[in-house]
Amino acid sequence: MDKNNQDQIQAVINKLQKGNQDFVTTEKNNGDVSQMVRIKNVQAGQKPDAVVVTCSDSRVPPEHIFSAGIGELFVIRTAGNVIGDFELGSIEYAVGHLGTSLVLVMGHNHCGAVASAMEGHGHGYIKAILEEIQPAIAGEENVGKCENLNIDNSIKRILQSETINRLIREGTVKVLGAKYNLESGTVEFFG
Numbered sequence: 338m339d340k341n342n343q344d345q346i347q348a349v350i351n352k353l354q355k356g357n358q359d360f361v362t363t364e365k366n367n368g369d370v371s372q373m374v375r376i377k378n379v380q381a382g383q384k385p386d387a388v389v390v391t392c393s394d395s396r397v398p399p400e401h402i403f404s405a406g407i408g409e410l411f412v413i414r415t416a417g418n419v420i421g422d423f424e425l426g427s428i429e430y431a432v433g434h435l436g437t438s439l440v441l442v443m444g445h446n447h448c449g450a451v452a453s454a455m456e457g458h459g460h461g462y463i464k465a466i467l468e469e470i471q472p473a474i475a476g477e478e479n480v481g482k483c484e485n486l487n488i489d490n491s492i493k494r495i496l497q498s499e500t501i502n503r504l505i506r507e508g509t510v511k512v513l514g515a516k517y518n519l520e521s522g523t524v525e526f527f528g
């Protein structure tokens with residue numbers, strides 16, 4: 338792997354970790370949402386630091402969590418951070434066309450989608466979400482471990498993309514798991 342690429346990816350991880358620390362410490366989002374940054378991101382085009390795949394849960398707002406402003410995060414949210422074709426296409430766009438180098442799959446504790454998948458109840462289109470999660474957590478009864486297995490499952494889905502796989506092999510993209518704690522506000526990065 339090219340050392341410059343590795344350094345660049347590590348710099349993004351460091352920035353997210355610093356942003357999360359600031360969020361926890363200041364209890365504010367200090368991200369730049371000024372008109373100047375809005376105009377800059379239109380004129381120069383967007384160049385987000387990271388793709389964040391996370392749960393739609395209203396208690397998990399990625400820009401707040403990472404003290405990020407406009408143009409910094411390319412966010413994909415579904416209940417239970419499950420990945421299907423539309424989500425995968427969105428990630429391919431970010432890494433393939435916008436040059437984003439980090440894909441962070443961020444689950445969280447107290448995830449209702451994972452809890453429902455463990456209970457096995459779901460009607461309508463919710464059923465599709467639970468059926469995506471259930472095989473990944475089969476046989477596991479600890480809710481925290483199920484949440485982690487569900488993060489792993491979304492990473493596995495992302496790795497089904499040939500485009501993303503090629504970029505990982507070339508060393509320009511990294512896919513990383515993480516878990517957000519609803520009470521403390523902290524993000525634990527895996528690996």
Ligand SMILES: [Zn+2]
Pocket residue numbers: 392393394416417418445447448449450451
């Ligand atoms: Zn959730």
